[in-house]
Amino acid sequence: MNDNRRPTRTIRVGPISIFSLVIALCVAVLCVLTISTAYANQALAKRQGAYLQGEYTNEVAGQLVLAQIDDTLARTGATNQQTAFTALDAALPTICHDVENAVIQTNGDATTTVTATRDNATITIICSSSVGRQLTIQLGITTSATVEVRSWRTSTPWIEPEQPPLLTMS
Amino acid sequence: MTTLFSRHQEIQQKLNRRTSTGWHAASFMIEVLVLLTIFAAAVCVFTLLFGGALAMSDRTATQVEAMSVAQRTAEEFAIDPAGIETEPIHTNTHEDGDDLVVSIDRTSETHERGTLWFATIVVRDDAGNELYSLDTTRYVAGSQTTSNDNSGESYTNNANVDVEVGDEE
Numbered sequence: 320m321n322d323n324r325r326p327t328r329t330i331r332v333g334p335i336s337i338f339s340l341v342i343a344l345c346v347a348v349l350c351v352l353t354i355s356t357a358y359a360n361q362a363l364a365k366r367q368g369a370y371l372q373g374e375y376t377n378e379v380a381g382q383l384v385l386a387q388i389d390d391t392l393a394r395t396g397a398t399n400q401q402t403a404f405t406a407l408d409a410a411l412p413t414i415c416h417d418v419e420n421a422v423i424q425t426n427g428d429a430t431t432t433v434t435a436t437r438d439n440a441t442i443t444i445i446c447s448s449s450v451g452r453q454l455t456i457q458l459g460i461t462t463s464a465t466v467e468v469r470s471w472r473t474s475t476p477w478i479e480p481e482q483p484p485l486l487t488m489s
Numbered sequence: 490m491t492t493l494f495s496r497h498q499e500i501q502q503k504l505n506r507r508t509s510t511g512w513h514a515a516s517f518m519i520e521v522l523v524l525l526t527i528f529a530a531a532v533c534v535f536t537l538l539f540g541g542a543l544a545m546s547d548r549t550a551t552q553v554e555a556m557s558v559a560q561r562t563a564e565e566f567a568i569d570p571a572g573i574e575t576e577p578i579h580t581n582t583h584e585d586g587d588d589l590v591v592s593i594d595r596t597s598e599t600h601e602r603g604t605l606w607f608a609t610i611v612v613r614d615d616a617g618n619e620l621y622s623l624d625t626t627r628y629v630a631g632s633q634t635t636s637n638d639n640s641g642e643s644y645t646n647n648a649n650v651d652v653e654v655g656d657e658e
Contacts, residue, residue, distance in 0.1 A: 333517075333520060335524070336520060336524050339524055339527075339528055343527070343528065343531045346531070346535050347531070347535070350535050350538045350539060350542075353538075353542040353543075354538060356542075356546075357541075357543075357545040357546045357549070358545070360545075360546060361545055361548075364549045364552050364553050364556075367553065367556060368621065371556055371559075371560060371623065372623070375563060375624060375625045378625055378626065379625060379626040382605065382626040382627055382628045383605070383626060383628075385628045386600050386603065386605045386628040389600065389601065389603060389628070389630060390600050390601045390602070392602075393600075393601035393602045394601060425607070425624055425626070426624045465630075466630070
């Protein structure tokens, strides 16, 4: 009696189908990895470009400050360190402001900040761009009242991320 | 009677076997067709995605190369702002052989004790599309700078220059 029973008509997934699906799955994973790598490289290149722009915006600001300080010393007719420092103490805030405006005109970056401080015989100028690059220049004044560059250093200062708000129990 | 019955059974079994074989063949054909369709669609989609990713990678590589060329030119300008070549320069450093064209727009401003040089460096591809541009400046103390004078002393009166480029942290 069992021999007369009709065979069960079920579609079974063959080994070729499984093999093809596995291949398709592997290719899909590779595709996702390739696309994500391409996007990551593009983002990295954009960041590199922005950093480079920031670095050279700072460079422009630094060179402008250098030129204006040299101009100030020439205009005031400073002949020794004391007269040079007196002239620069009065002129540095104006120089920083003028350079910030000049950087906006030259590079179109309105977020660059220039600060100058004097500590005894060293003038420290810090130019910071919006992307986080920073140029620190240390200038000295020679005995003949000329500018001497002691340090010209670019850096990226670490900014501590803000702490997430703690959960408060009501 | 028994012989007739067994003969009938044999015929029935043969008929069942033929029906089963036909059903298997049809299901196999359907399976193959569905598989081929899905596989062809997947290949098309994957080809498009791989092509897009490849094009994006190529553009990124060109962009990075343009940045590198622009930075190199800016450093050359910083070394010798008066003597740098202002005519468009073709560089052939890109991997796929495409040329990058670097052009420098240079201006100068005379100051009391020196010259302030401005440069806008633009890197373009073969088709003339702008890839990257960089603005830079160089102050040269002492206004007697000439393009033939490459001695470091003529460009600055700054002694003990300590230039450190790179991240300190």
